[in-house]
Amino acid sequence: MSYPRKLKITVPCSSSNIGPGFDVLGVTLSLYLTLTIQILPKYSNDNKTNFNEDIKLSYSGEGSSHVSLSTSQNLITKTALYVLASNNIHGFPSPMIIHVDNEIPFGRGLGSSGAAVVAGVILGDVAGNLGLTSDRLLDYCLMIERHPDNVTAALMGGFIASYLRELDPKDIEAPVIPHSETLGDGTTANETAVEESIPIVPKGIGHYIKLNWAKEIKAITIIPQFEIATATARSVLPLSYERQDVVFNLQRLAVLTTALSQSPPDADLIFQAMQDKVHQPYRMELVPGLSEILSSVNPKTHPGLLGICLSGAGPTILALAINNFDLIADTITKALKRKRDTQVIVKTLDVVDKGAQVIELTDNSQS
Numbered sequence: 001m002s003y004p005r006k007l008k009i010t011v012p013c014s015s016s017n018i019g020p021g022f023d024v025l026g027v028t029l030s031l032y033l034t035l036t037i038q039i040l041p042k043y044s045n046d047n048k049t050n051f052n053e054d055i056k057l058s059y060s061g062e063g064s065s066h067v068s069l070s071t072s073q074n075l076i077t078k079t080a081l082y083v084l085a086s087n088n089i090h091g092f093p094s095p096m097i098i099h100v101d102n103e104i105p106f107g108r109g110l111g112s113s114g115a116a117v118v119a120g121v122i123l124g125d126v127a128g129n130l131g132l133t134s135d136r137l138l139d140y141c142l143m144i145e146r147h148p149d150n151v152t153a154a155l156m157g158g159f160i161a162s163y164l165r166e167l168d169p170k171d172i173e174a175p176v177i178p179h180s181e182t183l184g185d186g187t188t189a190n191e192t193a194v195e196e197s198i199p200i201v202p203k204g205i206g207h208y209i210k211l212n213w214a215k216e217i218k219a220i221t222i223i224p225q226f227e228i229a230t231a232t233a234r235s236v237l238p239l240s241y242e243r244q245d246v247v248f249n250l251q252r253l254a255v256l257t258t259a260l261s262q263s264p265p266d267a268d269l270i271f272q273a274m275q276d277k278v279h280q281p282y283r284m285e286l287v288p289g290l291s292e293i294l295s296s297v298n299p300k301t302h303p304g305l306l307g308i309c310l311s312g313a314g315p316t317i318l319a320l321a322i323n324n325f326d327l328i329a330d331t332i333t334k335a336l337k338r339k340r341d342t343q344v345i346v347k348t349l350d351v352v353d354k355g356a357q358v359i360e361l362t363d364n365s366q367s
Helices: 075-086 112-127 134-144 148-156 230-235 243-259 267-273 280-286 290-296 325-339
Strands: 005-016 025-039 055-061 096-102 159-164 206-211 218-224 305-310 317-321 344-349 357-361
Touching: 005 112, 005 148, 025 112, 025 148, 025 218, 025 243, 025 344, 075 096, 075 112, 075 134, 096 112, 112 134, 112 148, 134 148, 134 206, 148 159, 148 206, 218 325, 230 280, 243 267, 267 305, 280 290, 280 305, 290 305, 290 325, 317 325, 325 344
Parallel strands: 055 096
Antiparallel strands: 005 025, 005 357, 025 096, 025 159, 159 206, 218 317, 218 344, 305 317
16 A cells, blocks of 8 residues: 555534434434545654554644544544544554544534544544445444434434433443543633553444435524533433423324425425424523424414424534525524524535545546
C-alpha cells in the first residue's frame, strides 16, 4: 500500500424516534459530517508504534469554535483510539492529517454525536487496516452510543428500525468506553483518555432492518438556534408508563412503518400514525411552541403535509411532506418564534439511502 494514502469518510445526519418510534426508528438525511484524511509514512529511523502526537486535527463548519482538537478528547479521534485499542493497537499506528468538515448542528436532535461516533469507528478501522464488516462496525458504535436509532441509520443509511441485544452491565460500564452524550456545548460527558486495557467488544449487539421510504416524501427540518443536551432531554422522561400509552404507540408504530413506504402517501393515515405519548408530551417544556404546532398544523390546514414530530430529542422539528414545503416551514417557524424569540434555520432535506462511505482519493480527486 503506497503512502501518503488519502481518503474521505462521509457520514450523513439522522433523525430518530419518528413519531411513535422512540429509540426504534431512524432515518438518514442529506446533511453530512466529512473527514478528509492523509495517512502518512511511518518514520524509517524509529521503531515508534504510537503516533498520537503526530496527528494533525483541524475542524470547520458547525461546532468549529468550541470542539476539542485533542485526540484524547475529541469524540471522533477518541472513538478511533477505542476501536484500535480493542484490536490491540495502542495508539494511532501512523502519522495522519485529519480535517473534519461538519454540516450537522450540535445538540439539535439531528444525530451529531451519532455521526461523530460512526466517523470515529470507521477512522479506527481505516487507520488500523482492520477490515471490519459493517455489522462489526455497528457493534463498536453501539458500545459507545447505546441508543441504536441514530448510529444505525447513519452507518447503514435509509429508513431503519433497530433494537439492541441486552448486555452484561460489565460489558458496557467500562470507564475506557467513550461517552457520546452531549452536554449542550459540543463536549461529551466523559473526557478520559482511552486506556490500554480494553474489554472485548461483544458481537451481534445491534439488529436492524431497512424499511422502504416513499421517494416523494421529503423532510423539512425546522432548527431552532438553541441546544438541548441529551442528558437534559432524557431527564424529563418518566421512569414508567401507563399501559394505554404504550399500546397507543405500538399501534401507531406498526402502521407507520408501512404507511411511509406507500406511494402515493396517505396523509391522514400517516399524520395519525405519527402521534406519540412516550416522549413528546414530556419534552414540550423544552421546545416552547411545540404543543401549539402539533395541535394546529395538519394535512387539512396545510395540504402536502404528512406528519410532524420532534427530531430525536429536539429542539429540531421534523415535518414530513410531499409539497408546500415553504408554507409548512413558515407556519411552524412563526409558531416557535411566538413562544421564544430565537433564530430558526429551515432545511428541506432528502432521505438518503446510503449511509457512511469511505472513498479512496487520488491526487486528481476532489476532496
